[in-house]
Amino acid sequence: MNPKLRRRAAGHGGTFSRQDAVESGYTVSQVRERLRDGRWILLRRGFYAERSDSTDRPPWERETEAHRLAVHAAARALAGSAVVISHQSAVVLHGLPSWGLDLDLVHVTRTDRGHGRILAGTSHHVGELPASAVTSAEGLPATTVARAIIETSCAARYEAAVVLCDSGLRSGLVTRTDLTEMLGQMSGWPGTGTPLAAVAFADERSESVGETRLRVLLDTHGLPAPDLQVPFGTGPNEVVARVDFFFREYQVVVEFDGMLKYRDDAVGAVVREKHREDRLRSAGVLVVRVTWDDLDQPERVVHRIRQAFARAERAGMRRVHP
Template sequence: MGVVHRSAVGRPRNGPGRHAGEVNPKLRIIAGRQGGVFSRRQAMASGYTPRQIVDRLDDGRWERIRRGQYAERLDTSALPHWEKQRTAHIRAIHAVLNSLRDGSVVVSHQSALALHGLPLWGLDLARVHVTRVSDRSGGLVAGVVHHLGRLSPADLVHVDVPATTALRAMVETACTAPFKAAVVSADAVLRAHGSDEENLRRLMQEFEFWPGSPTARAAVGFADPLSESVGESRLRVLMHQFDLPRPILQAEFADADGFVGRVDFYFPSYNTVVEFDGLLKYGGVGSEALVREKHREDRLRALGLEVVRSTWSDFDRPAHLADRIRQAFTRPNRAA
């Protein structure tokens, strides 16, 4: 069907915490084709007895991903929590597909976004989402959400497993997610994959009467590929929800000495810029980075700009951050 083939992001590989040699060569080859996951039947066909399987589950060498589906235990303690969630969800995807008939479903919605390596902030990863290839009814089956939908060749890609494209997964997810999470995903998809306007129009028409389609239309319409991170996307939504003017993203500034920098958000009518987590964005939090950032901010202020900084903690007090931005708009020392 003209399906594109790509490698999945986050495919489990040998690494810290893996129990070297605990999977024999035959089973390792099988698991390697399935995201590190294997079934009880495959383990037994590779030479393991039922007792050996139980022993490995009991002592932690293997872990149960879902009923009858196992994998070597991974040590993810060094990963940030969002990567732990992605890794666990991708393993769950492979476990689900390994328990279903080949070709009966494609991975879709936020599960497809996980395979594409896109941000999963605010999305429910408790269940794997698939779309049935047949016309059978959908619903929740054995902890897996089965969706129905017409799939054209343009909607499909092979990311180690059959999945919907990032663009379709974006729209699918936006129909089932809150507006804020849908915007985070949509910004990331448009940034990473570009906007195929014709294909996007087709998808929006196809999804016009789906449950959640009003949220999808709003989120996709609000999405901006210039938003460079989850934090920036969340901040855009926050400013929108508090009726702040729509800013220019990634505006660049220069002075007599040359290029000063590119800022996250610029409000030209108020000579105000808003930066999200700028200390991290511009080279870490060491003393040298702090000095560079302070110098950059001084140069921006010398241009007559008010600078408002925000961090992750500001999302716990959104009204306070919105007030800080409004106060910057009204400071008398800004340029006319």
């Protein structure tokens, strides 16, 4: 991409139109050639982006970036129309995790009381959208963080809704009061039972998508509520680690082992984790480690944790409080 076109694309979230390319010195045949050989990708008719090397990124990150580009392209195609980026498309623009969300379509809400429809890969929603529910994200008009979380959660699975709520609270982009007030404004919407339950269960101490998913899994299967992000030490002034989940009654620690943390220094990271786990055991607790792949086998995860509870009880580690 030549410097002139690169500057134009930078002003539109990395996207550019055929007209941009032609005005930057490319012929129509050169545009077609770059699309054929994969240097450029088609986002929607007449709008493109330069292909980036994302082979080392997990699939959901690649999908999120592709959706972000599609949102910018749709915004340019709809320039002059009375639409606001909304739902999961606003979630992506606000930088919240899109795990578990359907990103096949760009979502906008019409502010001109026009008809709802799906056209050119864009879902046009119709509904009341007060000015207080609209902000700007990446230079585009978008629903606020609270509105985006709640409206997206209405059509999402509970697990994905909790991921959104936890992340929004943890990042400081939204408060629990913001979410509760938005729920009140959207009372009566179809599907509001899901965000209502998700907001009630949300906890800003969940530090990643994986930790949130594990927290939902534990609750769904009836395990006692653990303490989150608990510091451990071998002495009054020594902190060995801060653990993800601590079942205090059983002296059992559950750690979520996100696969991304080993990307750069796999061997060194594994050794450090082993030493950390040894130090935790020396502090008198049992440790259960759960990986991302384990989350797809919830019964096995629950069984392993219950086994740890049983071992703690046999060893006299259980602490029963009146």
